[in-house]
């Protein structure tokens with residue numbers, strides 16, 4: 001007989017125990033529930049929608065977080081496109097202009113230097129805005145993952161369903177798993 005930890009309360013129990021002597025957790029019920037549990041991801045789209053609708057009416061947090069994640073992704077994309085479309089031609093033109101002119105007059109050279117400095121200044125601003133947007137995105141992602149965990153816990157406890165999070169990246173899974181079940 002070996003001692004293991006109760007999955008519910010963490011107390012030391014015998015591996016053959018059917019009920020935890022500390023918290024009363026019933027392992028046989030849990031095992032049957034797990035065996036009979038359906039996987040949310042394997043339900044039909046309309047069944048998934050119905051469950052999400054039910055959950056949203058109880059807790060709109062997940063939908064709100066999803067909207068924010070989408071919005072932030074869009075913002076970053078728009079920002080990246082604008083930066084590249086506006087900035088890159090200016091940088092390329094300036095470089096070409098400087099290399100093409102063999103005998104640069106002092107005035108022209110001074111103007112080109114000023115233009116260079118201006119572009120560097122713009123690039124610096126661009127980077128600062130980009131990183132603050134990215135930082136905001138990380139925060140929003142964390143909120144979304146917490147809400148996703150709440151949804152999973154709800155599916156597990158209220159609907160006796162499993163929910164695999166295969167669609168998350170490794171980094172996201174790490175954050176997802178860092179939230180405890182009783183959030």
Ligand SMILES: [Zn+2]
Pocket residue numbers: 006007008009010011020021022023024025
């Ligand atoms: Zn226990």
